[in-house]
Structure formats: structure tokens, C-alpha cells
Amino acid sequence: MTDDILRQYLSFYRDLGVKNLYRAAAPAVQEEIAESPQVGPPAQNSVVSPPKPVRSPLPELHPSDDTLVQIGQDIGDCKRCRLGEGRKKIVFGSGNEQARLVFVGEGPGADEDEQGLPFVGRAGQLLTQMIEGTAHKEGIPLSRADVYICNVVKCRPPENRTPLPDEMEICGQFLYRQLMAIRPKAICALGSTAVKALLGTKEGVTRLRGHWQKWRDIPVMVTYHPSYLLRPYNQNAKKEAWEDLKKVLHYVYD
Numbered sequence: 001m002t003d004d005i006l007r008q009y010l011s012f013y014r015d016l017g018v019k020n021l022y023r024a025a026a027p028a029v030q031e032e033i034a035e036s037p038q039v040g041p042p043a044q045n046s047v048v049s050p051p052k053p054v055r056s057p058l059p060e061l062h063p064s065d066d067t068l069v070q071i072g073q074d075i076g077d078c079k080r081c082r083l084g085e086g087r088k089k090i091v092f093g094s095g096n097e098q099a100r101l102v103f104v105g106e107g108p109g110a111d112e113d114e115q116g117l118p119f120v121g122r123a124g125q126l127l128t129q130m131i132e133g134t135a136h137k138e139g140i141p142l143s144r145a146d147v148y149i150c151n152v153v154k155c156r157p158p159e160n161r162t163p164l165p166d167e168m169e170i171c172g173q174f175l176y177r178q179l180m181a182i183r184p185k186a187i188c189a190l191g192s193t194a195v196k197a198l199l200g201t202k203e204g205v206t207r208l209r210g211h212w213q214k215w216r217d218i219p220v221m222v223t224y225h226p227s228y229l230l231r232p233y234n235q236n237a238k239k240e241a242w243e244d245l246k247k248v249l250h251y252v253y254d
């Protein structure tokens with residue numbers, strides 16, 4: 001960690017009113033994942049060896065009685081990382097604040113940056129169709145407004161590039177707090193950036209998808225990011241993503 005990042009960390013925690021800091025027990029995260037590779041309902045095809053974890057970039061610190069409103073206020077006009085320089089609007093997240101299911105994507109694109117809302121472009125429309133279409137087919141009364149949707153980073157990376165590790169680490173603090181404030185029954189990680197942030201692994205979505213993982217004590221289903229599914233040659237991936245979503249919806253809402 002560079003001095004610059006350390007300084008940003010400390011000022012972030014000072015903003016939260018945190019006065020005492022302790023060294024994080026990083027290995028505990030690894031053990032937790034390694035000991036609990038499979039959670040949620042058993043399924044025949046869900047047995048997979050656990051991902052090789054590295055340290056999750058989400059820090060383990062949050063104020064007690066945290067709320068989404070408080071987190072939004074703490075973000076303020078955030079410039080804690082370089083992504084703050086080029087954004088139009090911070091995309092905090094949207095949906096039911098007491099959602100039983102949270103979707104975590106990578107970061108805002110151009111449409112999201114304009115509107116300040118997550119997943120409103122083409123990929124977002126596909127995600128809405130997937131959530132509502134799958135729920136309808138499976139007889140689960142659910143609309144997009146019933147779930148919560150957010151991203152690992154809250155500002156649009158230039159040229160829609162993948163967020164860099166330090167950006168994920170700095171902004172991941174807000175994601176951590178959002179998840180701890182909502183405490184959903186399950187999380188759906190959309191794509192490799194969300195996987196890295198939540199599970200701390202570099203293993204690919206193709207290998208992890210369809211199988212239950214864990215973030216702290218919350219089951220995580222990994223699946224493809226909707227923007228990947230929009231590519232015309234990914235029809236198989238589309239079918240797999242629908243299957244993943246079916247598993248999540250039944251686990252959360254049955």
C-alpha cells in the first residue's frame with residue numbers, strides 16, 4: 001500500500017468518526033472462504049472446490065447502526081480516488097433498502113454516470129429482464145424494485161475500463177458498509193470485478209459461476225455480468241446466467 005492510499009484510508013475513517021484502528025486479521029478471510037465453499041441449497045452440480053482466495057479488498061470496518069442514508073452522506077462529493085475526477089454523478093445504488101437479495105456489478109457506465117443510477121443502460125435493461133423474467137417464469141412475485149443493485153466502484157472509470165485495485169479498495173469501503181447495512185439473504189456477484197471484491201479471488205467467473213460461495217456469512221452466487229451477455233456469441237453464457245439466477249431466486253424467495 002502506498003503512502004497516498006494509506007492517507008486516503010485514514011482520512012476516510014476519520015470522516016466516519018473512527019479513532020482507533022487495528023491491524024486486520026487478513027488470514028481469517030481466507031479461512032472463512034476455504035472452510036465454507038458451499039452454502040445455500042444443495043444442488044447436484046454445485047460442488048466445486050473453493051476458489052483460491054487472496055485478501056478481499058473490502059475492509060472490515062463499519063460504524064454500528066449504519067444506514068444507507070448515512071453511507072450516502074459520508075460519500076458526499078467524494079474524491080477519495082482518481083475516479084472522482086472524471087465522473088458526472090456518483091452512482092450509489094438503488095432498490096429496496098431492506099432487500100433480501102443484492103446484485104453487485106463492477107462500476108457505472110456512461111448512462112449510469114449521466115443518471116446517477118446503476119444498471120440503466122443496455123446491460124441494465126437486460127439485468128431487469130433477467131430478474132423479472134426469471135421470477136415470473138418461476139412463479140416468484142418479484143420486480144427489480146424489490147432487490148438492491150449497486151457496484152464495486154461508485155464513479156465511472158474512464159473509457160469504461162476495469163477499476164484498478166486501489167480504486168476498488170478505496171471505494172470498496174462503501175460497498176462493504178452497504179452490504180453490512182442491508183444484510184441480505186444472498187448476494188449475486190455480476191462478473192469478475194465483483195468476484196474479486198467480494199471473494200478476493202482471481203479465479204474466473206466461468207469456473208465459479210453456478211456455485212455458492214460466501215462473503216462473510218452471506219451466500220454469494222457468481223454469474224456473468226450482463227454486458228458480457230450482450231455480446232452476440234455468448235448465447236450459452238446467457239442460458240447459464242438464467243440458471244444461476246433461478247438458483248438465487250429460489251434460495252432467497254422460496
Ligand code: SF4
Pocket residue numbers: 075078079080081082083084085090153154155167170171
Ligand atoms: S469511485 Fe468511490 S472512492 Fe472513488 S471517488 Fe468515486 S465514490 Fe469516491
